[in-house]
Amino acid sequence: MKGSEGCKMEVLTAEEVRKRFGPMFCNEFYTIVDKKIGRAQIIEGCIAKGPIEWDAVNRKRAGGIVESVEVDGTRLCMNVKIGKERVSFGPSSRDVGAQALEGLEVVGDEVETIWLGLAGASVGIGACLAQAPGVVRAEYDDISHIGGAHKVRVKIVTKKMIRMLYSIDDTDTKEGGATWALALKMSREPEISNVGKMLEHRIVQLNPYVKEKTTNCCATVVSFAVEEPKKEILTKKVIEYVAKNTFSKETCVAYYEGLSIPRELVDFGLAAKNSFLATNLAFQAADKSGAIVKVVTGERGAIGAVAGLGCFDLGLKAASLPTDNL
Numbered sequence: 001m002k003g004s005e006g007c008k009m010e011v012l013t014a015e016e017v018r019k020r021f022g023p024m025f026c027n028e029f030y031t032i033v034d035k036k037i038g039r040a041q042i043i044e045g046c047i048a049k050g051p052i053e054w055d056a057v058n059r060k061r062a063g064g065i066v067e068s069v070e071v072d073g074t075r076l077c078m079n080v081k082i083g084k085e086r087v088s089f090g091p092s093s094r095d096v097g098a099q100a101l102e103g104l105e106v107v108g109d110e111v112e113t114i115w116l117g118l119a120g121a122s123v124g125i126g127a128c129l130a131q132a133p134g135v136v137r138a139e140y141d142d143i144s145h146i147g148g149a150h151k152v153r154v155k156i157v158t159k160k161m162i163r164m165l166y167s168i169d170d171t172d173t174k175e176g177g178a179t180w181a182l183a184l185k186m187s188r189e190p191e192i193s194n195v196g197k198m199l200e201h202r203i204v205q206l207n208p209y210v211k212e213k214t215t216n217c218c219a220t221v222v223s224f225a226v227e228e229p230k231k232e233i234l235t236k237k238v239i240e241y242v243a244k245n246t247f248s249k250e251t252c253v254a255y256y257e258g259l260s261i262p263r264e265l266v267d268f269g270l271a272a273k274n275s276f277l278a279t280n281l282a283f284q285a286a287d288k289s290g291a292i293v294k295v296v297t298g299e300r301g302a303i304g305a306v307a308g309l310g311c312f313d314l315g316l317k318a319a320s321l322p323t324d325n326l
Contacts, residue, residue, distance in 0.1 A: 010143045014135040021127035025051065029132035030197060030225045031111040031158045034259040040104050041163070041259055042078045042113065043199065043225070044129065052076045055099055055124060062087040062100030080104055087116060099124060110136065111160045115153070122152035134158050161225040164196065164257055165312055166238050169219040169304030170250040177247035183220040186241045196224035196234045204308040204318045206272045212300060219308030231257065243296050252301030253294045254286060256309050262289035269310020272303060274322045282306040
């Protein structure tokens with residue numbers, strides 16, 4: 001089989017890439033797909049911040065299917081379109097090297113991402129990213145030269161994953177418990193972490209004047225990347241863990257699948273920061289948006305649980321009050 005430049009194509013597993021080039025630095029690589037909106041999210045982790053920042057700037061410059069890039073410490077998150085588009089490195093590529101994502105396609109239960117790297121950036125995709133945890137295999141047009149002034153084009157194949165959000169509220173009482181801590185402990189339990197990979201943990205500040213609150217009036221939301229056939233297993237284990245460890249008789253878990261939070265949920269979440277909302281409104285917002293509410297020990301927690309979903313992608317606003325100047 002020939003590559004795009006007449007060279008023999010070579011296919012390697014992540015372990016084979018590691019053996020050929022030695023252990024590298026990428027410690028996580030997930031491709032999360034939302035086919036309803038034609039978008040995907042690529043999440044990478046590195047042992048250092050420098051490569052992450054350089055990759056983020058270069059991929060943004062090159063364009064292609066990349067819509068936005070975010071850096072959080074040593075983790076990079078790219079929001080991309082499903083499909084393939086031409087990349088443009090610009091005149092600086094000859095002097096500084098370049099890296100780009102040309103395409104992303106979903107093929108059955110796998111995701112194929114197509115990468116192009118020039119000069120030092122060819123090491124980043126050809127040797128480092130291609131051996132990351134989560135990689136099924138890497139398909140090279142030409143693997144004979146990586147690094148230096150060379151160009152590498154590689155297709156990296158991973159398992160297709162989806163994003164699941166689990167929002168928990170009303171697990172504590174005046175006597176004990178803390179929802180944020182319960183959620184963090186839950187995400188580290190082997191029976192859960194072996195099914196889904198935790199991405200983010202977010203504490204959502206709600207109206208502190210609600211009389212039924214314990215102290216802070218906060219919901220907690222955890223997002224996971226999970227292979228689609230395993231989502232029901234993950235959901236079952238999350239609910240079982242919450243039921244086993246809650247202190248409250250009013251606990252609920254609300255969950256949602258996807259990369260885009262519906263407007264109905266966002267509006268409900270923002271309203272819960274400065275209003276007194278009835279439980280039935282929470283169930284209505286969930287029904288309209290496709291979220292699911294699981295009553296664990298009582299219905300009152302549905303308000304915070306649904307509100308938590310709505311605020312999850314709002315950044316610092318999730319943890320803030322309306323009066324905070326952010």
